[in-house]
Amino acid sequence: MADITVQLVAVERMLWSGKASIVTAQTIEGEIGVLPGHEPLLGQLKENGVVTITPVDGDKIVAAVQGGFLSVTADKVTILADYAIFADEVDTARAESELSSDDQVVKSRSEAELAAVRRKAN
Numbered sequence: 827m828a829d830i831t832v833q834l835v836a837v838e839r840m841l842w843s844g845k846a847s848i849v850t851a852q853t854i855e856g857e858i859g860v861l862p863g864h865e866p867l868l869g870q871l872k873e874n875g876v877v878t879i880t881p882v883d884g885d886k887i888v889a890a891v892q893g894g895f896l897s898v899t900a901d902k903v904t905i906l907a908d909y910a911i912f913a914d915e916v917d918t919a920r921a922e923s924e925l926s927s928d929d930q931v932v933k934s935r936s937e938a939e940l941a942a943v944r945r946k947a948n
Contacts, residue, residue, distance in 0.1 A: 828862035829882045831902045834889060836910035841889060845882045849903045851896050852876055858896070860903050869896040874938040876945045877905055888913040890942035911939055913946035 852875035
């Protein structure tokens, strides 16, 4: 089975690094799927987007991302997000309550987190 090296990095931390069979990401131009051997590209991540990584071994990884970029080279995918959190780290009750707050940054992150939780559930 072919694989590709993937790194998911946010400003605050490295979230995941390893070998994957496919990566999907929501960009400002639409959702993109990256398989091993994909053409090089640079894409801007969608605000309140979701990134999904299917590791060669292990369960699918779903993360909410807030801005940033996706870089694809011949042998590596790098996701550089302004903010990112794994779907299973999201406190859904807190995120839903923050959606009703007036703080746009918090509201935007909460929307991204809930989208990632919904995607992981599917």
